[in-house]
Amino acid sequence: xxxxxxxxxxxxxxxxxxxxxxxxxxxxxxxxxxxxxxxxxxxxxxxxxxxxxxxxxxxxxxxxxxxxxxxxxxxxxxxxxxxxxxxxxxxxxxxxxxxxxxxxxxxxxxxxxxxxxxxxxxxxxxxxxxxxxxxxxxxxxxxxxxxxxxxxxxxxxxxxxxxxxxxxxxxxxxxxxxxxxxxxxxxxxxxxxxxxxxxxxxxxxxxxxxxxxxxxxxxxxxxxxxxxxxxxxxxxxxxxxxxxxxxxxxxxxxxxxxxxxxxxxxxxxxxxxxxxxxxxxxxxxxxxxxxxxxxxxxxxxxxxxxxxxxxxxxxxxxxxxxxxxxxxxxxxxxxxxxxxxxxxxxxxxxxxxx
Amino acid sequence: xxxxxxxxxxxxxxxxxxxxxxxxxxxxxxxxxxxxxxxxxxxxxxxxxxxxxxxxxxxxxxxxxxxxxxxxxxxxxxxxxxxxxxxxxxxxxxxxxxxxxxxxxxxxxxxxxxxxxxxxxxxxxxxxxxxxxxxxxxxxxxxxxxxxxxxxxxxxxxxxxxxxxxxxxxxxxxxxxxxxxxxxxxxxxxxxxxxxxxxxxxxxxxxxxxxxxxxxxxxxxxxxxxxxxxxxxxxxxxxxxxxxxxxxxxxxxxxxxxxxxxxxxxxxxxxxxxxxxxxxxxxxxxxxxxxxxxxxxxxxxxxxxxxxxxxxxxxxxxxxxxxxxxxxxxxxxxxxxxxxxxxxxxxxxxxxxxxxxxxxxxxxxxxxxxxxxxxxxxxxxxxxxxxxxxxxxxxxxxxxxxxxxxxxxxxxxxxxxxxxxxxxxxxxxxxxxxxxxxxxxxxxxxxxxxxxxxxxxxxxxxxxxxxxxxxxxxxxxxxxxxxxxxxxxxxxx
Numbered sequence: 001x002x003x004x005x006x007x008x009x010x011x012x013x014x015x016x017x018x019x020x021x022x023x024x025x026x027x028x029x030x031x032x033x034x035x036x037x038x039x040x041x042x043x044x045x046x047x048x049x050x051x052x053x054x055x056x057x058x059x060x061x062x063x064x065x066x067x068x069x070x071x072x073x074x075x076x077x078x079x080x081x082x083x084x085x086x087x088x089x090x091x092x093x094x095x096x097x098x099x100x101x102x103x104x105x106x107x108x109x110x111x112x113x114x115x116x117x118x119x120x121x122x123x124x125x126x127x128x129x130x131x132x133x134x135x136x137x138x139x140x141x142x143x144x145x146x147x148x149x150x151x152x153x154x155x156x157x158x159x160x161x162x163x164x165x166x167x168x169x170x171x172x173x174x175x176x177x178x179x180x181x182x183x184x185x186x187x188x189x190x191x192x193x194x195x196x197x198x199x200x201x202x203x204x205x206x207x208x209x210x211x212x213x214x215x216x217x218x219x220x221x222x223x224x225x226x227x228x229x230x231x232x233x234x235x236x237x238x239x240x241x242x243x244x245x246x247x248x249x250x251x252x253x254x255x256x257x258x259x260x261x262x263x264x265x266x267x268x269x270x271x272x273x274x275x276x277x278x279x280x281x282x283x284x285x286x287x288x289x290x291x292x293x294x295x296x297x298x299x300x301x302x303x304x305x306x307x308x309x310x311x312x313x314x315x316x317x318x319x320x321x322x323x324x325x326x327x328x329x330x331x332x333x334x335x336x337x338x339x340x341x342x343x344x345x346x347x348x349x350x351x352x353x354x
Numbered sequence: 355x356x357x358x359x360x361x362x363x364x365x366x367x368x369x370x371x372x373x374x375x376x377x378x379x380x381x382x383x384x385x386x387x388x389x390x391x392x393x394x395x396x397x398x399x400x401x402x403x404x405x406x407x408x409x410x411x412x413x414x415x416x417x418x419x420x421x422x423x424x425x426x427x428x429x430x431x432x433x434x435x436x437x438x439x440x441x442x443x444x445x446x447x448x449x450x451x452x453x454x455x456x457x458x459x460x461x462x463x464x465x466x467x468x469x470x471x472x473x474x475x476x477x478x479x480x481x482x483x484x485x486x487x488x489x490x491x492x493x494x495x496x497x498x499x500x501x502x503x504x505x506x507x508x509x510x511x512x513x514x515x516x517x518x519x520x521x522x523x524x525x526x527x528x529x530x531x532x533x534x535x536x537x538x539x540x541x542x543x544x545x546x547x548x549x550x551x552x553x554x555x556x557x558x559x560x561x562x563x564x565x566x567x568x569x570x571x572x573x574x575x576x577x578x579x580x581x582x583x584x585x586x587x588x589x590x591x592x593x594x595x596x597x598x599x600x601x602x603x604x605x606x607x608x609x610x611x612x613x614x615x616x617x618x619x620x621x622x623x624x625x626x627x628x629x630x631x632x633x634x635x636x637x638x639x640x641x642x643x644x645x646x647x648x649x650x651x652x653x654x655x656x657x658x659x660x661x662x663x664x665x666x667x668x669x670x671x672x673x674x675x676x677x678x679x680x681x682x683x684x685x686x687x688x689x690x691x692x693x694x695x696x697x698x699x700x701x702x703x704x705x706x707x708x709x710x711x712x713x714x715x716x717x718x719x720x721x722x723x724x725x726x727x728x729x730x731x732x733x734x735x736x737x738x739x740x741x742x743x744x745x746x747x748x749x750x751x752x753x754x755x756x757x758x759x760x761x762x763x764x765x766x767x768x769x770x771x772x773x774x775x776x777x778x779x780x781x782x783x784x785x786x787x788x789x790x791x792x793x794x795x796x797x798x799x800x801x802x803x804x805x806x807x808x809x810x811x812x813x814x815x816x817x818x819x820x821x822x823x824x825x826x827x828x829x830x831x832x833x834x835x836x837x838x839x840x841x842x843x844x845x846x847x
Binding site: 149169334 | 465466467468488489510511513517518521522524534539540541544545546547548549550551553554557559560561565578579580600601603604606607645646648649653705706707708709737738739772774775776777778779780781785789792793796797800803804805806807808810819820
């Protein structure tokens with residue numbers, strides 16, 4: 001692997017000298033996400049492999065080019081998982097891409113997001129230096145938490161070579177329940193249930209139908225099922241997989257209407273925006289398929305304390321991510337310059353001026 | 355009067371006058387008599403009288419105080435309750451201590467959204483107390499929770515004994531409103547589960563007051579578990595105890611709490627609290643389950659099986675809340691007990707991969723001989739956070755110095771086995787030299803670059819947490835490559 005690192009370093013140093021942009025890409029499974037990638041391709045897949053995995057330490061460390069499928073297979077052998085439920089969006093998805101995009105799946109509702117599980121990262125910076133942040137242990141407050149800062153950074157701070165991620169045991173039991181109810185009723189129930197000790201691990205509302213998944217010890221799942229009622233869906237694993245991978249009917253839309261992701265407080269009332277909606281994470285993640293002006297959608301999200309991302313399709317010219325306040329925009333520019341003064345890594349992918 | 359003293363007094367008058375223009379007079383302290391309580395935090399061995407103490411009562415005053423100090427180029431040391439154990443709030447002689455303790459209002463407590471909006475000076479436990487009637491609580495529970503404030507918790511990314519299952523501050527805070535040294539307000543995170551752009555909230559939490567001053571925090575509240583029970587298991591060997599921890603995890607169980615104490619610790623606390631600890635055991639494990647009644651039953655049964663098959667020599671399960679608290683009382687009183695049997699103690703805070711526990715304890719035992727000091731070990735076994743308590747007497751010449759060297763040696767060992775110099779107490783001033791062992795010069799430079807991104811003038815809690823390269827050179831210890839033990843071929847028992 002040393003020769004791969006050497007090549008990365010030479011590419012980065014040459015790019016920094018020439019002030020030429022590099023586009024860091026794994027399999028390209030999420031090339032469509034974020035603003036349009038620019039620059040010369042830097043393929044991470046040669047830097048691949050699980051560096052260490054010790055089930056009893058609840059942590060796996062792998063190189064950026066390692067296929068997510070390979071890591072998940074290794075975890076499954078020990079009945080463990082990435083509890084943040086990362087979407088693959090393609091068979092070749094790599095760990096580097098997963099961490100850089102920072103996306104989490106249905107299980108995020110209860111387990112936490114990808115950033116909650118990142119324990120450490122190794123970064124190659126704009127000078128080609130290899131820097132270690134965090135580590136393989138769960139409690140670590142030595143130095144600033146740079147590894148979490150890299151999570152969801154869309155690769156703009158440098159080339160992430162390695163990541164250490166906390167893993168969890170798979171739940172012993174899982175059951176999915178179905179309830180017929182309106183959006184307003186679903187939001188009311190989801191938030192009510194959220195305040196009770198119930199093992200709800202995922203939820204999805206669409207088309208006046210609410211699905212709720214219970215995960216945990218057999219006794220806990222059974223007790224919750226008795227309490228909540230609803231109709232038992234039976235084998236539902238594929239259903240949640242399809243939701244995570246956006247293969248379900250709502251997401252597979254051929255109408256070319258843009259897909260927006262609205263991240264809002266779970267208690268926000270139904271958003272009065274024309275279009276169809278699918279709601280996850282107990283009300284906190286609302287997918288909207290609508291052909292509306294970006295400004296209108298962003299204003300609606302902002303009005304309830306959230307933000308909106310143009311997730312798929314649509315016009316990316318004004319940027320896909322929610323605009324930042326002037327102070328936050330300044331801090332972003334400063335942080336970018338701290339790690340990548342030559343501004344070579346994935347320019348524009350997160351925001352136009354980064 | 356000599357010149358430096360005169361200069362100091364002129365500067366002090368200048369800063370006090372400027373701050374009094376923007377803060378009420380009772381919010382600016384400068385008499386040594388008034389500023390004395392601020393000369394140290396929980397790490398009382400390091401003291402420094404501050405030039406001025408500012409006690410703003412609202413965000414507008416925080417902004418004004420910071421702008422004033424920025425204009426005068428006066429360094430600021432932010433402070434919560436001052437319970438920190440690493441000297442993160444230790445004053446600077448020519449600086450201002452800015453305490454947010456007076457901003458102690460719970461702004462909003464909301465059952466439906468399961469969040470609380472609080473000012474930085476609200477005490478950790480006060481949040482859970484206020485949420486109790488809603489059936490909710492704030493999960494991170496540092497041992498100082500009765501006194502420590504949420505602002506300080508954010509600065510230190512505080513943990514507690516339930517981190518394995520419920521996470522640290524960074525996992526339980528949704529939003530921080532903060533003011534930069536230049537007096538600009540920034541909201542990091544949001545009322546939703548995430549925020550656009552870089553995760554500056556994650557970088558801010560645990561930054562030891564070096565990136566901004568917290569003025570408001572939105573925390574997550576979670577439902578109180580219906581019940582909790584704890585198992586107390588004895589082991590005749592620390593290796594067996596360590597293996598038992600690994601076996602519990604391998605069985606797919608995430609206990610709500612998982613703590614280990616060595617023989618020195620249990621012998622230290624038992625006469626003091628009478629928790630019923632087996633003082634002949636080499637290690638005692640406390641393993642807690644929480645949740646609904648049926649779930650806890652199921653988990654306790656499974657955990658008991660695993661602990662038994664891992665060689666536990668005795669097992670007791672709490673059968674009432676009173677008994678559960680009794681079992682915990684020993685662990686929770688470990689620090690006061692250390693203070694009872696020894697005139698002074700020095701608490702370390704390294705984290706290690708759990709598998710290295712036996713090796714680390716063996717090496718610490720060797721160090722006890724080397725430094726001629728006793729050490730009791732309490733261990734957050736679930737998350738690998740080790741708290742060796744080095745016992746010493748400051749009145750005996752050289753003992754504090756030896757304790758410091760002993761502590762630094764332990765931290766170096768933690769890095770050597772792939773761990774870290776601080777799990778939850780922070781670097782502050784105490785472990786700043788040990789940072790040179792854990793991080794390379796380039797990594798330290800990256801930390802400074804991040805600091806400059808938030809505080810270009812370098813005025814916010816400077817000289818804490820991140821050592822200058824010059825300091826590392828003077829310390830003279832090289833960066834230890836993590837996870838690589840020196841002389842790996844030597845047998846170790």
